[in-house]
Amino acid sequence: MSLARPLVRRSAWLAALGCGLLACGESEAPPLRPIRFVDVAREVGIQFEHERGATETRYQYETLGAGAVWFDFDGDGRDDLFLVQSGVYQDDGGNGGFPNALYRTVGEGRLELQPESGLESIGYGMGATAFDFDGDGDLDVFVTCYGPNRLYRNEGGGRFTEVGQATGLADPGWGMAAASADFDGDGWPDLYVVNYVVLDRESYPFCGDLQLRRRAYCHPEAFAGQTDRLYRNRGDGTFEDVTETSAVGATAGKGMGVVCADLDGDRDVDIFVANDTVENLLFRNDGEGRFTEVALGAGVAVNGNGLAEACMGIAADDFDGDQDIDLFVTNFASESNTLYRNVGGLSFEDATQSASLSGAGMPWVGFGTRFVDYDNDGRLDLVVVNGHIQDQKALIGTKEKYRQPMLVFRQRSDRSTFVNVTGELGDVLSRPIVGRDLTVADYDSDGDLDLLVTVSAGPPRLLRNEGSHGRFFRVRLQDERGHWPVGAAVVVTTGSGRVLWRPVVSGQSYMGQSESVVHFGLGDETRVESVEIRWPGGESEHLPGGPVDRVLVHRRDAADR
Secondary structure, eight states, X not given: OOOBOOSOSSEEEEESTTOOTTTGGGSOOOOOOOOEEEEOHHHHTOOOOOOOOOOTTOOGGGGSOOOEEEEOTTSXXXXXXXXXXXXXXXXXXXXXXXXOEEEEEEETTEEXXXXXXXXXXXXXXXXXXXXXXXXXXXXXXXXXXXXXXXXXXXXXXXXXXXXXXXXXXOOOSBEEEEEEEOSSSSSSOEEEEEEOBOOOGGGOOOOEETTTTEEOOOOGGGSOBBOOEEEEEOSSSOEEEOTTTTTGGGSXXXXXXXXXXXXXXXXXXXXXXXXXXXXXXXXXXXXXXXXXXXXXXXXXXXXXXXXXXXXOOEEEEOTTSSXXXXXXXXXXXXXXXXXXXXXXXXXXXXOTTTTXXXXXXXXXXXXXXXXXXXXXXXXXXXXXXXXXXXXXXXGGTOOOOSSBOOEEEEEOTTSSOEEEOGGGSOGGGGSOBOEEEEEEEOTTOSSSOEEEEEETTSOOEEEEEESOOOEEEEEEEEOTTSOOOTTOEEEEEETTSOEEEEEOOEEOBSSOBOOSOEEEEEETOOEEEEEEEEOTTSOEEEEEEEESSEXXXXXXXXXXX
């Protein structure tokens, strides 16, 4: 049912940039300044440094972490930051006392460490996601680990309690990425957990230079893949493992990244998994939480040459403006990152070469990635974080570098090709790092998107987006229970008649979570004429427009269903 009603009670216009409700869209444009990204992590208060616990044995888990999550843990309307720590692996399941870090965003672009939140100590951490699993109105945190995964219940007041075992989520395998969504349409967020490989420390293989007896990190073919896990939220504070009954457990992969979204346009949530050196997985949802694996037929199991690649991160959005979700997957060195264009009917084509992306990623090992409209011109650009897994390159006879630069591709006006603009956006992007996760948030509330990059065995980078940008329009969307409505889509029509479509997804990138906001860059548009919310399940809701440079907060009424 479509509703056209004023934005009262359920919706609120929130001023950004500190100006009046109507004045922002009509103010005089400031002088143009080139866009630059500047690392402000230390400046704003982030003192965290990732520890990977490297050993001479070179266990595979030492080189693959870790993730980050942007989420509003205290309900003040600002996204806070959680950074996952790995540490030094302990046989008792600990990590040697290396804490995670929770930072509260306190305004004026500053983050403040919360030292006794209950989130500090875990096992050997990998990735994380945040969602309200118990329906109490605040966001909880799930952390994947090498070893039992952890779930931290938000008790309010900045305190968390670990409840993974009690809720049924403490799987002892090797969790990587995770994402939540309501897969069966019962109103409760479920959880998909990507698992990597079976790694037995007691019988760990030797990989590297046998003659010199020096180890290197193993190729994934040295290990058997693990089955991912799907957990159904019972609605009583516990989860049921439905991996087998949902049919997602029929195929074991070597998963690294995941995205949950409506990939076929039927208003329910499908699942795409990026696998390392084996075929990717695409699970089509029947609408009731049962899945069919269709990646090969859909064209996303392998690249356009029919080859499985070493896939890590995933970007998912409508880059070409045809109102369906395209996929971009990062891969290993000597493999180009792959762009899968959605051509409709759950069918994708490898558009890497036609989009002018085939050569740029070849020397690098790609991990985190996102479609990001960094200049707010209304076209989605592309960011890739790189970093090798091998820290002893001389031993394996390659010319590849351990520390590697990031890549930023601006989308051209033809809406189908990209150009590498990394060197135009500030020196920090070209400074090599061992990059892993990439998450996106407007942490300083100035209307443009900033980048948070995690680094293996190093401090994260918080890349503040500076310079002259187009106008923006942002939507914070909730279903009737207050959850992020994965599978929905937002359609904005501007005053000039331009139509922009953005999906609501979970997961993406590598092992973390970006802000839960639908962001529209609008170029020089001065007004939004209308907003349409296409909810999961098939209903749509129409809202009146308003001025630009604003955040629209909208929660669905239960009466609308």
